[in-house]
Amino acid sequence: MLTWTFLGVGAAFAKRNFQSNVLVEAWRKGPDYQERPDDTLLIDFGSIAPLALNELRHKKGFGYLSNDRRIYYPAIRKIFITHQHADHIGGLEELALMNMFTFGDPDTGKPYKPQLISSINVLMNLWDNSLKGGLNTVPGKYALLQDYFFILSLVPEQQGRESFNMIKRYRFKLFATDHVQITRKYDWPSHGLFVEDTQTGKAVFFSGDTRFDYAAYAEMMHRAQTCFHDVQLIEQKDPVHSLLSDLRTMPAEIKKKTCLYHYGDNWDEGPFDFVEDEFAGFVRQQERMVLFE
Ligand SMILES: [Zn+2]
Ligand SMILES: [Zn+2]
Numbered sequence: 391m392l393t394w395t396f397l398g399v400g401a402a403f404a405k406r407n408f409q410s411n412v413l414v415e416a417w418r419k420g421p422d423y424q425e426r427p428d429d430t431l432l433i434d435f436g437s438i439a440p441l442a443l444n445e446l447r448h449k450k451g452f453g454y455l456s457n458d459r460r461i462y463y464p465a466i467r468k469i470f471i472t473h474q475h476a477d478h479i480g481g482l483e484e485l486a487l488m489n490m491f492t493f494g495d496p497d498t499g500k501p502y503k504p505q506l507i508s509s510i511n512v513l514m515n516l517w518d519n520s521l522k523g524g525l526n527t528v529p530g531k532y533a534l535l536q537d538y539f540f541i542l543s544l545v546p547e548q549q550g551r552e553s554f555n556m557i558k559r560y561r562f563k564l565f566a567t568d569h570v571q572i573t574r575k576y577d578w579p580s581h582g583l584f585v586e587d588t589q590t591g592k593a594v595f596f597s598g599d600t601r602f603d604y605a606a607y608a609e610m611m612h613r614a615q616t617c618f619h620d621v622q623l624i625e626q627k628d629p630v631h632s633l634l635s636d637l638r639t640m641p642a643e644i645k646k647k648t649c650l651y652h653y654g655d656n657w658d659e660g661p662f663d664f665v666e667d668e669f670a671g672f673v674r675q676q677e678r679m680v681l682f683e
Pocket of ligand 2: 473569
């Protein structure tokens with residue numbers, strides 16, 4: 391079984407919801423039969439994600455995320471990073487430092503190291519331009535990204551190197567998304583995920599942050615049983631997210647299975663009421679969904 395819980399569903403600057411990061415759990419039996427999943431993955435961990443995870447750990451079924459009165463970060467085994475914006479990576483410094491100093495092995499001093507997964511371009515930028523400032527110095531020495539994480543760098547569109555698995559059965563394949571362009575499409579690295587149950591062939595599409603580009607994603611969205619797509623509610627010329635008005639131009643059968651996330655604080659003010667009929671609705675945060683039985 392694969393379960394999927396959005397820590398938050400908000401846009402980058404939203405305040406009523408947390409940021410659009412996901413806790414994915416892989417189970418051999420399922421949450422009704424076992425206390426903790428067999429494998430865990432965070433898709434992104436933004437600047438207020440520690441607050442979101444702290445809230446989630448108090449909910450029924452998520453007790454394994456707690457250690458005394460703290461978040462038990464070693465419960466997180468894998469972290470996939472879609473791109474470098476702070477609403478997707480801003481919580482990593484806390485996670486890395488707590489895994490090193492709070493949850494490190496008291497005898498050997500070795501940190502708990504989760505696996506950090508993304509494309510090589512995202513990983514290089516992530517260290518050089520974001521994490522290095524806070525993480526490269528620890529008492530008495532310099533540290534590198536690999537002192538905090540086991541690193542898995544993927545290569546998009548290269549067979550065998552563009553994916554990783556959870557408990558062997560579930561395959562996560564990354565693809566490029568058209569989020570922010572410097573001068574042309576794909577020149578600033580950002581990614582989405584196509585998730586497959588290799589036993590049943592069922593699939594899920596997760597857009598990551600992206601401009602509207604149905605032509606690029608149509609084949610994956612057609613194949614998937616469920617799609618998660620980022621959305622921007624406010625109209626804007628040349629946006630970096632997918633405008634709701636553009637998403638409405640997708641075929642009806644695609645919209646019906648598409649859940650919208652990464653939305654602004656005004657989603658429930660009325661003008662967007664049609665979303666629940668036309669799409670699979672706005673995703674609600676902190677609710678565990680079963681993606682694959
Ligand atoms: Zn974002
Ligand atoms: Zn972004």
